[in-house]
Amino acid sequence: MVMLDSMAPAPDMRATAAPRAPKIDARGVNVHYGETQALHDVSIAIPDRSVTAFIGPSGCGKSTFLRCFNRMNDTIPSCRVSGGITLEGEDIFDPRIDPVQLRARVGMVFQKPNPFSKSIFDNVAYGPRIHGLAQGRDELADIVETALRKAALWDEVKDRLTAPGTGLSGGQQQRLCIARAIATRPEVLLMDEPCSALDPIATAQIEELIAELSSRFSIVIVTHSMQQAARVSHRTAFFHLGHMVELGDTDAVFTNPRDPRTEAYITGRIG
Numbered sequence: 001m002v003m004l005d006s007m008a009p010a011p012d013m014r015a016t017a018a019p020r021a022p023k024i025d026a027r028g029v030n031v032h033y034g035e036t037q038a039l040h041d042v043s044i045a046i047p048d049r050s051v052t053a054f055i056g057p058s059g060c061g062k063s064t065f066l067r068c069f070n071r072m073n074d075t076i077p078s079c080r081v082s083g084g085i086t087l088e089g090e091d092i093f094d095p096r097i098d099p100v101q102l103r104a105r106v107g108m109v110f111q112k113p114n115p116f117s118k119s120i121f122d123n124v125a126y127g128p129r130i131h132g133l134a135q136g137r138d139e140l141a142d143i144v145e146t147a148l149r150k151a152a153l154w155d156e157v158k159d160r161l162t163a164p165g166t167g168l169s170g171g172q173q174q175r176l177c178i179a180r181a182i183a184t185r186p187e188v189l190l191m192d193e194p195c196s197a198l199d200p201i202a203t204a205q206i207e208e209l210i211a212e213l214s215s216r217f218s219i220v221i222v223t224h225s226m227q228q229a230a231r232v233s234h235r236t237a238f239f240h241l242g243h244m245v246e247l248g249d250t251d252a253v254f255t256n257p258r259d260p261r262t263e264a265y266i267t268g269r270i271g
């Protein structure tokens with residue numbers, strides 16, 4: 001049995017979600033940047049309404065794999081992705097799929113909060129406006145309020161919706177980015193180290209939010225913190241040198257890893 005040094009007292013944030021049919025199914029995914037292969041033959045089924053964590057040493061390909069799910073790698077000219085990925089059974093690489101629509105269904109929150117230089121309201125209204133999700137101003141206002149409430153930010157900003165989003169604290173900005181991502185009613189939320197720029201209190205708020213959102217969305221989170229993965233995720237995938245070495249229930253991966261490389265990582269011997 002492997003124990004993480006500060007794992008023992010950590011509260012368990014996870015809802016008791018039973019595994020469901022896969023929301024995303026990735027088969028034999030390879031990714032190259034130019035001549036360099038960053039990911040080798042990775043396959044994973046991401047369940048609906050649960051949290052999957054990607055962990056592993058720096059440069060092992062976690063973010064690269066995450067970006068495959070909403071075709072964000074399309075925006076990197078040297079990047080080539082092969083293999084199959086489906087969302088709800090639909091091939092995301094099908095030429096009929098519009099990547100902008102795909103990114104509304106598969107939202108993303110980045111490492112550094114990146115609100116637009118617009119008002120708090122307009123940050124959240126941006127996606128619903130471009131995707132035509134609201135019939136008029138009232139409906140748009142409802143969507144914005146709902147997203148801000150789900151992101152646990154409404155009470156802090158309801159009296160200053162016209163103030164710039166960039167004027168909020170780091171933790172509030174990240175919750176604003178989460179509100180912006182969920183305003184288009186995505187099915188999947190990708191989070192790439194969403195707490196790495198935040199203090200412990202803001203981190204705890206985001207983790208609570210992840211636990212709440214996981215009852216509605218499928219969430220995939222890249223994290224450098226094994227404690228965070230243990231607290232928030234149901235499933236954990238461990239990556240090493242571009243390979244997915246281990247995938248399993250989070251408790252099993254952390255307490256009884258099958259692969260010696262996973263054990264070496266979680267006990268701090270590599271990484």
Ligand SMILES: Nc1ncnc2c1ncn2[C@@H]1O[C@H](COP(=O)(O)OP(=O)(O)OP(=O)(O)O)[C@@H](O)[C@H]1O
Binds near residue numbers: 059060064076
């Ligand atoms: N835009 C890019 N152009 C070229 N190579 C890249 C690019 N992005 C990532 N890579 C390379 O791909 C490999 C995987 O990188 P990636 O960022 O996916 O790893 P990671 O596990 O998320 O790392 P970290 O934990 O440090 O964020 C690394 O060798 C990295 O240098």
